[in-house]
Amino acid sequence: MDGIEIYDSILACGHKSPNSIDPVRIVFRNTLRKHICIYWIDHNGKFTFYGLLPSRKNLTIDSYTGHLWCVRCFETGNLIKLKLTHENGSSYLKEVPSIDELHNYQRNFAVFYPVEEVKSLRDILLTYFSKLPQESSIESLPLPDGITENIIRCSQFTKNFHSQTRREVSMAMMERH
The missing domain is CATH 2.60.40.780 (von Hippel-Lindau disease tumour suppressor,  beta domain)
Incomplete structure (x- = not known):
């Protein structure tokens, strides 16, 4: 991604x-x-x-x-x-x-940092897979190995980011009140 x-x-x-x-x-x-x-x-x-x-x-x-x-x-x-x-x-x-x-x-x-956000099909899929409540066996999909590894890595990054960001936002809001 x-x-x-x-x-x-x-x-x-x-x-x-x-x-x-x-x-x-x-x-x-x-x-x-x-x-x-x-x-x-x-x-x-x-x-x-x-x-x-x-x-x-x-x-x-x-x-x-x-x-x-x-x-x-x-x-x-x-x-x-x-x-x-x-x-x-x-x-x-x-x-x-x-x-x-x-x-x-x-x-x-x-x-x-002037980084443009571009939504590609791959980005949409990564977001979709990262929001699934249970682990999906992405290895079972007919995808090339490089794509599969990239999706797994990016999905984990997105999950970690969401978890950390929500925690940071909650803490910041609690400190202000």
Whole structure:
């Protein structure tokens, strides 16, 4: 699945938010018809859940220069692209640069991953299989070995993502009340 391969490649690059004390304000504008989850990529390269942003809503975040952000579809776990904006002239948004450019940034910026969400037949099948209440014997289907392994791997990823995200959203909501 393209979204998961891109996610794996992002982790493999070792992107991390640099230590910075220069504040920057970013606005996440969710123009999609689905809820999204916002993640900060911390100083160790770990995806840290920030919050849930409902469809057609905006969220202003106080961040620091060079910090990395990423968003996922709440329902599927796929990385997605958002329209982002800025609130003042001292901050702006930039697509993920090369590692060298990331370490040599000249101006205040917050960074996001511009990954398009594409629904293919394979994505639809993966979502379907991952939501089945009981384990299905996918090995019994007449599919090539590579596809079968990919479906199993992606299905497990989606199940784990749903479980972790729902837990994080519940905890965040409980902390706010």
